[in-house]
Amino acid sequence: MIESTVTKLDKFTAPYGREVTLENVEYENGMRVLRIHIREGNRFTVMDINDSIAHQWGEAMTEWANQAPVQD
Numbered sequence: 001m002i003e004s005t006v007t008k009l010d011k012f013t014a015p016y017g018r019e020v021t022l023e024n025v026e027y028e029n030g031m032r033v034l035r036i037h038i039r040e041g042n043r044f045t046v047m048d049i050n051d052s053i054a055h056q057w058g059e060a061m062t063e064w065a066n067q068a069p070v071q072d
Contacts, residue, residue, distance in 0.1 A: 003028045006035070014038075 021037040033048040
């Protein structure tokens with residue numbers, strides 16, 4: 001098994017009480033992924049994505065958020 005170093009980047013509560021945790025995972029072989037944990041009650045979803053997908057996903061989310069009506 002390849003050893004890894006996990007660094008917590010952020011944790012926040014999403015709508016409907018979902019908890020989201022973002023972690024940087026660096027493996028001793030040099031590979032790095034963004035680990036996304038989503039907790040919905042007793043159910044957990046965990047995804048590891050590479051920098052290319054994180055960039056694409058981040059751009060899509062930013063574009064979507066920028067289209068939202070301005071709230072006071």
